[in-house]
Amino acid sequence: MPGSSSVEVRLPRSLQLFWQAPGRMETRGGTLAEALASLDERQPGLTARVLDDQGRIREHVGVFVNRRDVRDRAPKDVALNPGDVVDIIGAVSGG
Amino acid sequence: MATAKTVVLAGTRKGLFVYGSRDRRRWSGSAPSFAGVPVHHAVLDPRDGKTIWAAVNSMHWGPTVVRSTDLGKRWHRPKQGPTFPKASGLSVAKVWHVAPGTRKGEVWAGVEPGGLFRSGDNGATWESVEGLNARPDRTKWMPGGGGLCLHTILPYPDDPDRMVVAISAAGVFGTNNGGKSWRLMNGGVRGDFMPEGKASKEDALGICPHKLVRDPTDPAVLFMQHHGGIYRRRRGDDEWTEITRNLPSRFGFPLAAHPRDPGTLYAVPLEGDFNRVVPKGAFAVWRTRDSGKRWRRLAKGLPQEDAWLNVLREGVATDDHDPAGVYVGTTTGELYASRDEGERWATVAEHLPQVMSVSAGVLSGSAV
Numbered sequence: 001m002p003g004s005s006s007v008e009v010r011l012p013r014s015l016q017l018f019w020q021a022p023g024r025m026e027t028r029g030g031t032l033a034e035a036l037a038s039l040d041e042r043q044p045g046l047t048a049r050v051l052d053d054q055g056r057i058r059e060h061v062g063v064f065v066n067r068r069d070v071r072d073r074a075p076k077d078v079a080l081n082p083g084d085v086v087d088i089i090g091a092v093s094g095g
Numbered sequence: 096m097a098t099a100k101t102v103v104l105a106g107t108r109k110g111l112f113v114y115g116s117r118d119r120r121r122w123s124g125s126a127p128s129f130a131g132v133p134v135h136h137a138v139l140d141p142r143d144g145k146t147i148w149a150a151v152n153s154m155h156w157g158p159t160v161v162r163s164t165d166l167g168k169r170w171h172r173p174k175q176g177p178t179f180p181k182a183s184g185l186s187v188a189k190v191w192h193v194a195p196g197t198r199k200g201e202v203w204a205g206v207e208p209g210g211l212f213r214s215g216d217n218g219a220t221w222e223s224v225e226g227l228n229a230r231p232d233r234t235k236w237m238p239g240g241g242g243l244c245l246h247t248i249l250p251y252p253d254d255p256d257r258m259v260v261a262i263s264a265a266g267v268f269g270t271n272n273g274g275k276s277w278r279l280m281n282g283g284v285r286g287d288f289m290p291e292g293k294a295s296k297e298d299a300l301g302i303c304p305h306k307l308v309r310d311p312t313d314p315a316v317l318f319m320q321h322h323g324g325i326y327r328r329r330r331g332d333d334e335w336t337e338i339t340r341n342l343p344s345r346f347g348f349p350l351a352a353h354p355r356d357p358g359t360l361y362a363v364p365l366e367g368d369f370n371r372v373v374p375k376g377a378f379a380v381w382r383t384r385d386s387g388k389r390w391r392r393l394a395k396g397l398p399q400e401d402a403w404l405n406v407l408r409e410g411v412a413t414d415d416h417d418p419a420g421v422y423v424g425t426t427t428g429e430l431y432a433s434r435d436e437g438e439r440w441a442t443v444a445e446h447l448p449q450v451m452s453v454s455a456g457v458l459s460g461s462a463v
Contacts, residue, residue: 018153
């Protein structure tokens with residue numbers, strides 16, 4: 001469990017394999033955009049895996065904050081508070 | 096004495112497969128890199144005979160360009176791959192092609208939707224070539240069946256300011272000022288999707304180049320597998336001339352040039368755009384040695400019955416040996432090699448995922 005002052009970000013197996021990322025990371029609160037930027041410092045390139053060139057959540061990526069779907073919102077507008085849990089998932093798609 | 100190790104890279108729908116051989120008879124491979132992820136193109140950088148560049152396009156996690164200097168054991172994943180400027184409103188969907196440049200540290204990437212990117216620092220950062228990507232006529236570029244992909248990048252080996260690129264289905268573009276401005280090179284091309292008898296004007300959009308290669312002895316001589324025919328463009332020509340001649344069909348995707356011999360090309364004609372498989376279920380690579388005056392069917396060692404397969408635009412490659420090796424990968428997951436310029440073929444691998452690209456190179460001594 002994350003400490004009360006941190007946000008837990010959980011990453012799926014496919015992203016762990018693709019980008020050699022850990023399964024979970026901790027960051028501070030703020031916004032989703034800020035959290036991703038913070039993670040990017042430790043895991044370079046992670047932000048670009050989740051967000052497209054325009055800073056939007058990629059088409060086939062789902063992001064949930066405390067199980068609430070936020071993928072249709074701009075990451076800079078998604079507030080994160082200490083204790084929140086962010087799940088980043090690969091949406092159902094492929095071939 | 097051991098000879099140099101030849102490496103064949105097969106980019107597939109489910110990862111990159113690397114094969115190596117010292118005699119081009121016995122091939123060894125290893126587990127795929129980026130397993131499960133489409134690799135549209137990969138190439139061994141001829142400048143050092145060591146670096147592999149790969150265009151990796153995750154359905155979920157997006158596109159990027161990665162590099163390895165140890166045959167794929169470890170990959171350098173950049174912080175940011177090719178990325179369109181915010182003002183464009185565009186996002187890179189896939190990287191279709193990677194081309195080592197002529198300057199030190201220079202690498203080029205062709206992307207969908209129709210874009211060219213340059214890195215001057217070995218892929219660490221990328222810049223959009225706005226002279227092409229932000230052309231006012233961009234709104235009229237139409238995607239081909241595979242998407243609006245920039246799939247061919249041909250830098251001039253002796254002039255870094257010159258380059259030819261191809262976008263399906265906008266056309267062929269050339270620059271002679273380092274990418275500041277580009278001119279269309281679409282003249283003379285006809286197509287089944289165009290009114291009968293009508294040839295494109297040089298500066299008109301809308302031809303569908305599937306693959307371009309250049310002549311090994313003269314970088315100004317170009318060859319193109321178009322949606323409707325194979326074409327040649329000589330130095331100084333202001334339009335393309337069709338050289339399909341005795342091929343069974345105008346339609347196909349890949350085109351490869353011999354590493355040394357002028358006018359020697361390899362193509363894989365298909366039934367047609369209405370049925371994108373090899374004719375009659377019999378697989379053959381066709382070769383010309385005279386710039387398309389005559390094409391010869393090469394099929395020894397390739398399946399001649401019930402082979403309902405296709406070869407995609409990056410699916411044929413040659414190596415630098417003498418005699419040249421030729422390699423072809425299929426949509427049904429076979430990889431074939433010829434060590435005698437296409438006369439006889441042997442199976443390197445089968446049951447691969449759909450092969451999207453094949454390239455070949457010779458490892459430098461220090462990389463073996």
